[in-house]
Amino acid sequence: MKLQRGFLSALLVCFYASDTHAHSFNADGTHAGEPPSREAAPQQPNDVLQGLIDSAKVWEVEEDLTLCFMDGAIDTQEFFLQVVKDWENAAPGLTIDGTVNGAPRNCADEVTELRISFNQEGNWSYVGTDAEKIPAKEATLNIGTLTGPLTNRLRKRTRGSILHEFGHALGLKHEHQHPDSNCEAQLDWPTVYSAFEAFEVPWNKQKVDANIRPIIAKEIELTPYDRSSVMHYALPAKWFLQKTQATCYVEKANILSDGDKAIAAERYPATLEEQKEYFDRLIGNAATVAGSDKFNRKDRELFVEEFNAALPQSIINVSGNVSMSQSGGINVQGNVTDSAIIENFNGGALNLNGGAVSAND
Ligand SMILES: [Zn+2]
Numbered sequence: 001m002k003l004q005r006g007f008l009s010a011l012l013v014c015f016y017a018s019d020t021h022a023h024s025f026n027a028d029g030t031h032a033g034e035p036p037s038r039e040a041a042p043q044q045p046n047d048v049l050q051g052l053i054d055s056a057k058v059w060e061v062e063e064d065l066t067l068c069f070m071d072g073a074i075d076t077q078e079f080f081l082q083v084v085k086d087w088e089n090a091a092p093g094l095t096i097d098g099t100v101n102g103a104p105r106n107c108a109d110e111v112t113e114l115r116i117s118f119n120q121e122g123n124w125s126y127v128g129t130d131a132e133k134i135p136a137k138e139a140t141l142n143i144g145t146l147t148g149p150l151t152n153r154l155r156k157r158t159r160g161s162i163l164h165e166f167g168h169a170l171g172l173k174h175e176h177q178h179p180d181s182n183c184e185a186q187l188d189w190p191t192v193y194s195a196f197e198a199f200e201v202p203w204n205k206q207k208v209d210a211n212i213r214p215i216i217a218k219e220i221e222l223t224p225y226d227r228s229s230v231m232h233y234a235l236p237a238k239w240f241l242q243k244t245q246a247t248c249y250v251e252k253a254n255i256l257s258d259g260d261k262a263i264a265a266e267r268y269p270a271t272l273e274e275q276k277e278y279f280d281r282l283i284g285n286a287a288t289v290a291g292s293d294k295f296n297r298k299d300r301e302l303f304v305e306e307f308n309a310a311l312p313q314s315i316i317n318v319s320g321n322v323s324m325s326q327s328g329g330i331n332v333q334g335n336v337t338d339s340a341i342i343e344n345f346n347g348g349a350l351n352l353n354g355g356a357v358s359a360n361d
Contacts, residue, residue, distance in 0.1 A: 052286040052307070054215070057128025058171040058267045059113075061093030061275050066112035068098070068105040070139050071119045075150050077104035080116060080143070083162045087170060090261035091268035093275065094170070111136045114169055118146050121201065123161050128171025141169050160254040163230040167260070171267065175229035175259075176248060177215045183248035184214055188241050195239065223266070226259030287322060291330040300330055 059065050069077045081098045088096045097112075098105055107115050114131055117139035124142050131140035143165060146158045176183045192212070196203035203211075212233070226232070230253045240246035256264075269275055289295075290303045307322045324330055 052282055054127060054173055055171065055267075055282055056279060057130055058275070059094075059129060060272065061268055061270070062272050064095045064097040065114065066097045066105075067114035067116055068107035068110055068112045070107045070115055070117040072117070072146075073150070074104060076118060076146055077116075079150060079155060080104075080146075080162055083159055084166045086163060086256050087166055087264055090256055091170075091264040092270040093268040093272075094264070114141060115139045117142045118144065120144055123165055125165040125168040127168050127173075131169065141165050156254070160230055160252050163254075163256060163260075167231050170264065172231050172263065173215060174211065175226055175232040176212065176235075178225040179214050180225035181214065181227070181232075181248055183212070186240050186242060186246040186248045187212070187235075188239055192235075192239050195236075223259060223263050226257055228253055228257040229260050230254075230256055231260065283322075287330055290322075297328045300324060300328060304330065 069080075072080075077098075081096075081104060084096055084098075088094050100109070105112065115134075115136075115138070120139065120142040122142065122144045126134060126140045134140050143158060143162055145161055146154065148154065175181065193205055193208060196208045227247065227250050232250055232253065234250050234252035235248070237243045237246075237249055240249050243249070266278060267275070269278065286307075290300060295303065301324060304322050304324045322330060
């Protein structure tokens, strides 16, 4: 059904970029892996909506986010919990509950919202609340590179991967896909495609695009591009036209950047009230773009349809609701408090009516 198209679970699969990113993926023996039964992120009707929906996949604050382990040694599980504590410390409204009586929780005893495995291929995670749509017997996040004795070296190598995948589990997107990253222009695409094609579990073009090309919803982005984010891929220099000179060429991050901490705090503020306000702003931004000249009437219709189909299923009960006027404008019922948006609306082809926003053709 058409309406469902925009609301399929997005699984972000992250290959393991080695800590010495100058090595090729083949050379260190690691590669992208994805369970064959899962699909890559679907194409969306427009980037605005995709950006909005992905951003809305956060967990509701004021309740603990629970996780259990499907497998793995106790010290590995404890290491995982210790690392993800960094996210918890950065986000006032986030409480991660992964233990029972002080010991890591076993999924065999209790099935929880997030289910962690170390046994499958690759490093991957479902995005935010998409995890709720996954059968209880299946993992929602996998760190395939954290196997064997937990040496200091292994801890060092996998810390960034855990933070990255858990960032997805919190609803965060790839930082290199930020519209201001300029990674797309800097990459040598034929090289990139053939490198992914050569993986043991190859990625097709569509999947590479979905994980690397920008998510173009520039106007709804609220945070600046952050090249030191743990959500940024550390791609090999030889994949870039300018090699090590490319600004998108980065060291693999092993700690949260200031930008990561800021975005965690923004998405997971102390109260539900603040969390809703944040999403009202996002909705206002998205409506601004959807109502702008870059979309024709058909695009707007699709936006309205998909928006209203998707948002009620979000864990956030946002106050936003979108409709289309006879003239083809987009109306948002909701509280838009962000002054920059209000300014845009009043200066452009949009009107504000008592806090509600409407867009004219
Ligand atoms: Zn990723």
